[in-house]
Amino acid sequence: MSRQYFFVSLCIILACAVSITAEDDNDVEEEEDREARCFQFTWLGPRWNNNSVFLNATCQDATRMSEGVPCAEPLVVSYDGSWPDVHYIWRNHRGNASCILANNDVCVQYTYYFDGVVDNSTYMCTRAVDTNGQAITRGCYEQRNGSFVTRACFCRSIPGGVPCNNAFITNISTFFVFLVAILIVFKSDLIK
Numbered sequence: 001m002s003r004q005y006f007f008v009s010l011c012i013i014l015a016c017a018v019s020i021t022a023e024d025d026n027d028v029e030e031e032e033d034r035e036a037r038c039f040q041f042t043w044l045g046p047r048w049n050n051n052s053v054f055l056n057a058t059c060q061d062a063t064r065m066s067e068g069v070p071c072a073e074p075l076v077v078s079y080d081g082s083w084p085d086v087h088y089i090w091r092n093h094r095g096n097a098s099c100i101l102a103n104n105d106v107c108v109q110y111t112y113y114f115d116g117v118v119d120n121s122t123y124m125c126t127r128a129v130d131t132n133g134q135a136i137t138r139g140c141y142e143q144r145n146g147s148f149v150t151r152a153c154f155c156r157s158i159p160g161g162v163p164c165n166n167a168f169i170t171n172i173s174t175f176f177v178f179l180v181a182i183l184i185v186f187k188s189d190l191i192k
Contacts, residue, residue: 036157038107039086039123039165040072040099046081046118062120070110072124083121086166098163099125106137106154107165113149123165128154 042062048054054061059071074096076084089097101107106128111121128136140153155164 034160036101036159036161037094037098037163038101038105038125038157039089039097039109039163040125041074041076041084041089041097042071042122043076043078043084043120045120048077049081050077050079052077069112070122070124070126072122087162090162090166101125101157104135107157107163108155109153109165111151111153113151115147116149123163128152 042059044052044054044057044062054075054077057075059073059075062075063069063071074093076089076097078084102125104127105125107123108126108128109121109123112119130136136154138155140151142152143150153165157164
């Protein structure tokens, strides 16, 4: 029994450590930046990598001059075409790849898919309304048009923190570790 409690305690400590590490990212330059910010850039997608020729490309090039497709510079690629490391971008390029969140604005991540595969994603500050004209402050919405799917996720960042329109992997992994620890405790109590 004490071995299980040790394991559960270890899981909880690990979950707290992951959470604290994520919060430490928020504290970088906290004294200088107390404004709420959103990421603002366009990831060109998995077809582009560090070896692709995209120097001096513009949003017009990235969207192929399509009407109504949002794009925000800078244009971002990753070494291998995978999703961008937003924590790296935040630590090293926050001034160039973020915008200050105005009172009525929200952060958004627009992601475009074709035939179930991601095509590109744009992060930015914006205002959004639903079909009834009501302001959207959070949540995700999808629109399908044949093989194309557009997914938009909205949120409001907290002042001084990492922009909320980032990947939520850290929060999910912390929650998962905590959930597993709780399940182990309850399972061991139920078995007895």
